Amino acid sequence: MKKILATISQQEWRLVWLLALVMIIITGLPYLAGYFFAPNGFTYNGLHALSPGDIPVYYSYINQARSGEIFVKNLLTPEPQAFGTLNIWWAWIGQLAGIFNLPVILAFQLSRLIMIPVFLTVAYIFIAYFFSDRAVRLTALIFLLFSSGLGFYVAAPIDALGIEGPDPYRWPIDLWLTEANTFNTLYQTSHFIASITLMILIFLLMALAFESRRKMVYAAVSGVLALCYFNFHPYYFPVIFGVLGLYLFGLMLRANRFLWREAGYLIVVFLISLPSVIYHFWLIGASPVIGQRAIQNVTNISPFIFVVLGYGLLWLGFILGLWFLWHQKKFDRRHWLLLSWFIVDIVLIYSPFPFHSRYTQGLHIILVIFTVIGLSELGAYLRTRLKPATYDFWINNSVLLILLFVIWLMPSNLYSVGRDFYFIFSNSPAITTKLFLPNGLFDAYAWLATQQSRAGVVFGADIPLKFAPGFSGHAVYAAHAHETLFFGSKAAYIQWFFLDNDYADKKHEFLLANNISYLIYSDYEKELGSFNPALHKYLHEVFSSQGVTVYQVVQ
Structure with missing residues (x-):
């Protein structure tokens, strides 16, 4: 590691940190625009068009940790839970938010912005390898x-x-999938940035451990990093050990012997990180809620053609780089590490594991490194084949190369940012209700947060319930396809409840049977039907602000 760091100049680091600042600005501006240009009567909820569904879940984790609850519960489902889950990533963010009295959305965004320079630092060291x-x-x-x-x-x-x-x-993955490429990851959440940062750091440290004698410290550090990593992202256990196992197997074939020292290092990482994996298996078995959530937590991937389109010309760059390395006999153990990573990712994406989309994480890094190798070798080859004037115009022309890069490799990222600006400034009612919440709803959340007893469940339409755990601390009836147990049936009950004013007794029984204490009534609920809570004696108005009313269920 010291040798790699010694090759990186201060000028390089300044450029790396400048790029980090550029990324902070680019990925921060749409969120700032949402905050400062919210329509009258609305407040920006912190979502954007790229995979917005899970962000309220993270708000809930931060809010619980902010209130001192380290073992966070799944508040997006109404079932009682005897205990929560220790998620160290959101725990430290929530704890700091509590110490500095930061709002949930601000804590969420600051953690993302802070992780950008951390990622760039680690990524550049990995590139320097x-x-x-x-x-x-x-x-x-x-x-x-x-x-x-x-x-x-x-x-x-x-x-x-x-x-x-x-x-x-059925959509190109560079337009919707967080893990698909680096830009999407940096644009989304801090824990995704931490995930890819830890992954490449573990791979780098283990590669260095395998290369050098008496580097047990690298294996030990990798084990501790993996222990922390699997606590909040256990999905990547098969990636880490699949890649390192395949990498080590290739080294053994090349050495034509069993590499005991390297195998011992890998066992050290496995043993140190194993408690996190055991913890998650214990949670699944001990908690019916966590167990059912694990069954529901299927993250699908687009059909293969949309995966191909999602990386576009980088596939050609990957093939080009691999061909030059093989043809020129420059392929070494470093490139075998990348190829092992590529093979394991592809296998897992189309494996029986239910986390297909998650296993695209890292593919972009692999394709980029091979692409840059291929382009560098192609440039050197063409220098000897083309006339100087031709070479200078087509190859050694910075303006042309930048233009080609922007045209063929950047548009999807520009589209993602531009799409968010368009949605924020469109003033379309359909979009406004997705990215902005009525101020009255935030008032209702604040009132609910002051209620000492949070044992009861909150009921309402989809959008008000999504954000209630993150801003009020209350559990809700149904809010998320993966987090809410048996979401489909619960969503149908919501539709039935707000459709009309019939079946009053059955609806009262339904609320009591599901431990529902509060009902939110706003424009979102009015869109579902003609139900009027003011007509029913089993609902008692306890709060009202700017068109949003909270009713308490009469026991």
Whole structure:
């Protein structure tokens, strides 16, 4: 590690941190626009168009930890839970939010912004492991931060031809999947940034441990990092040990002997990190709620063609880099590490494991490094084949290369940011209700948060319930397809309840049977039907503000 760090100049670090600042600005501006340009009577809820569904879940975790609850519960489902889960990532964010009295949304965003320079620092060290030339390193970092696939160019035809249909996964992954590329990850949440940061750091430390004698410390540190990693992202246990196991197997084949020392290092990492994995298996077995949630927590991937489109020309770069390395006999153990990572990711994406989309994490890094290798070797090859004037115009032309990069590799990222600005400033009622919440609803959350007893469940429409755990601390009846147990049936009951004013006795029994203490009534609920809570004696108005009313269920 010291040798790698010694090759990185102060000028390089300044450029890395400058790029970190650029990423903070680019990924922060849409959120700031949402906050400062919210429509009258509304407040920005912190969501954007890229995979917004899970963010209220993280708000709930932060809010609980902010209130001193380290073992957080799943408040997006109404079932009682004897104990919560220790999630160290959201625990420390929530604890700091409590210490500094930060609002939940601000704590969520600050943690994301802080993690951007952390990721860039680790990523650049990882890049330096593969490249000695400083210009090539910075090129690789720029590719890593700003390259994406061809989703932008095929989105309109897919929409026009009706290819997507009712299946939301029939869409290029660079336009919807957080893990698909680095830009999406940095744009989304801090724990996704921490996830890829820990992954590449573990791989780097273990690669260095395998290369050097008496480097048990690297294995021990990797084990501690994996212990923390699997606490909040246990999905990547098969990735870490699948990649390191395949990498070690390849080294053994090359050495034509069993590598006892390296195998011992891998066992050390496994044993140190194992408690986190055991903890999650224990949770699944000990808690019916956590167990059922694990069954429901299926993260699908788009059909293969949309995965291909999601990385676009980087696939060609990957093949080009691999071909040059193999043809010129430059393929070494470093590249075998990347190829092992690639193989394991592809296998897991299409494996029986139910976390297919999650296993795209890291593919972008692999494709970028091989692409930069391929382009560097291609440039050197063409230098000897083309006339100087031709080479200078087509290859050694910074303006042309930047233009080609922007046209073919950046549009999907620009689209993601531009889409958010468009939605924020569109003033469309359909969009406003997704990105902004009525001020009266925030008032209702604040009132609910003051109620000493939070044993009862809150009932209402989809959007008010999504954010209630994060801003009030109360559990809700149904709010999330994965987090809410048996979400489909509960969503149907919500539709039935607000459809009309019939079956008053049955609706009262329904509320009591599900331990529902409060009902939120706002424009969101009015859209579901003609139900009027003021007509029913089993509901008692306890709070009202700016068109949002909270009713307490009469016991």
